Amino acid sequence: MSSAHKNLSVFSTENLPDISERRFALIVAEWNAEVTEALFEGAYQTLLTYGAKPEHIIRANVPGSYELSTGAVWFAQRDDIDAVICLGCVIQGETKHNDYINHAVAQGLTNVSLKTNKPVIFGVLTPNNQEQALDRAGGKHGNKGDEAAMTAIKMLGLFQQIQ
Numbered sequence: 001m002s003s004a005h006k007n008l009s010v011f012s013t014e015n016l017p018d019i020s021e022r023r024f025a026l027i028v029a030e031w032n033a034e035v036t037e038a039l040f041e042g043a044y045q046t047l048l049t050y051g052a053k054p055e056h057i058i059r060a061n062v063p064g065s066y067e068l069s070t071g072a073v074w075f076a077q078r079d080d081i082d083a084v085i086c087l088g089c090v091i092q093g094e095t096k097h098n099d100y101i102n103h104a105v106a107q108g109l110t111n112v113s114l115k116t117n118k119p120v121i122f123g124v125l126t127p128n129n130q131e132q133a134l135d136r137a138g139g140k141h142g143n144k145g146d147e148a149a150m151t152a153i154k155m156l157g158l159f160q161q162i163q
């Protein structure tokens, strides 16, 4: 397994679905852009590695992680989108601002997924500092963007299996 995909070792990569005709929206928060760009690269490359076509992957930026839920519902409601992957990084600050954002996004993305009956993936890092974030965005703990993309692929496979 390549080092870029080492965090995917938590997943079995057997029996993955054919995603060559699946369409994905990748929504990326602009706050902490160094981190979220690395998450995007990881997610994008993982989708390509497992068979998605570049022309089937749409990217949209939102200002901050709080806006991920709104971006997610706009894309998940579209008939031509099969899964939405949301990427953000909320770094702990001196106030509880991060807690409010994290809870709102987690709840918001859950609601979007249940409302639209599509995989909506929570690819949001919630680290204490920038170093912890970079460790999880291509650093020593792998890239959680890869993991978010693999989660979307797995959920599409599960949905296909149970139909």
Ligand code: DLZ
Pocket (backbone or CB within 6 Å): 029, 030, 031, 032, 063, 064, 065, 066, 067, 088, 089, 090, 091, 092, 093, 097, 101
């Ligand atoms: C305001 C804010 C703060 C303090 N920190 C972050 C952060 O670490 N990561 C992030 O993605 N967004 C942050 N934001 C912006 C909010 O997500 C949101 O964009 C604003 O509150 C406007 O709704």
